[in-house]
Amino acid sequence: MTTQTHHVDHELIEAAAHVARTRCRGDQHTMAAAARARDGRIVTAVNVYHFTGGPCAELALIGAAAAQGVHELDTIVAVGDRDRGVVPPCGRCRQVLLDYFPALEVIVGGDDRVRTVRITDLLPEGYVWADHQGDAE
Numbered sequence: 001m002t003t004q005t006h007h008v009d010h011e012l013i014e015a016a017a018h019v020a021r022t023r024c025r026g027d028q029h030t031m032a033a034a035a036r037a038r039d040g041r042i043v044t045a046v047n048v049y050h051f052t053g054g055p056c057a058e059l060a061l062i063g064a065a066a067a068q069g070v071h072e073l074d075t076i077v078a079v080g081d082r083d084r085g086v087v088p089p090c091g092r093c094r095q096v097l098l099d100y101f102p103a104l105e106v107i108v109g110g111d112d113r114v115r116t117v118r119i120t121d122l123l124p125e126g127y128v129w130a131d132h133q134g135d136a137e
Ligand SMILES: [Zn+2]
Pocket: 056, 057, 058, 089, 090, 091, 092, 093, 094
């Protein structure tokens, strides 16, 4: 794997950590995500836990961003409640993030190993949904 390390957006991590500390409640909201929009804005969200498959914080964030008119995200990070620190995206989120933002960078790794990687590095040989729609020849 050719995972590259890029600049780590510590302000973004702190934004997610702040939401995790102040907004996560009990079992319904246990994760916070923050993303850096192309225009520099930070968008945040929390997960919506539910046994029917409520969305992770990363997916809730895509909707929150769209509601604010933000459709271009450069970097995303998720932080767990109860001081769990940076948490990598689950498999479903990796697929959704890749399809929505193919150039997205994701902050992963624990305390002293925190780093920025491309979404494509988190889902090597991934299925690209857009490559398989219509245009039947
Ligand atoms: Zn997820």
